[in-house]
Amino acid sequence: MTRESRHLMGAVAGLAALVPVYYLTEAGAKALRMGAAEGGPAPVGLACLAAVAVLVAVLSAWPAAAVTCGVPLFSAGALFAVDADAALGVAATLPWEGLAWDGLPSAELAEPPGTLAGLTGLYTLIGALLVLSALLPARWRSILSA
Template sequence: MSREVRHLIGVVAGLAALPLVYYLTEAGARALRAAYATFRPAPVGLGYLTAVAAIVVLLAAWSWLSPLAALACGLPLTAVAALFAFDLDVALELAGRLPSFAVPVGEPPGTLAGVTGLYAVIGVLLVLSALLPRGRRSILGG
């Protein structure tokens, strides 16, 4: 497979993973918040965040072929995290325009995960996995 094809597939994979990571992270954060508020365990929240971790591992593992998969997902998440950190009003307005899936009324998607820094952690990890030297990008790499 040529380098260009690998890079194109990497970009497509990263962009396809972006909404999954965004919404699953928010769902996990909301489930954890609900469990914390009711003093109950949160297996659903753990499940959502485990799914996010699996996607992140797959994207990081892909970076031994093409770092663009991790960058295509990680850079927008890092930008979202920066927006939540530096201009919460703009972040909330933009998040309010996104489609919401089972998000409580009045709470834009991504709000809880954005203000708690989950997007920053995930995005920075993905970007770092893409920027590491080729032999150190992934435990799966050579």
């Protein structure tokens, strides 16, 4: 396999992982918020964020995938930080109803998908971690990169 084809496969994998990372992060944040509001545990939120952590760990082993997924996430988080109204307008155009998984919190009408995770800085953090992981020397990355 050539170097170019590995980079192309990494870019495709990063783009494919972007949707699950985006929506699982939002579902996890909403489940944690609901658990905190009810004064109880939120195992669904923990499970969603654990799934995001696994995806990020796998992507961080592949620099092309990490950058392709991390840059849009970081950009979304930066947009929420700089201009929340514009970010909410963009998030309102994203589909949510077709992506609701059983047991996960769905979006309210007044809250587009990605709002909570964007406003709390989760997308910025995850995106920055992915991009920074791609900048690390190969010997510091995961054993999965071999």
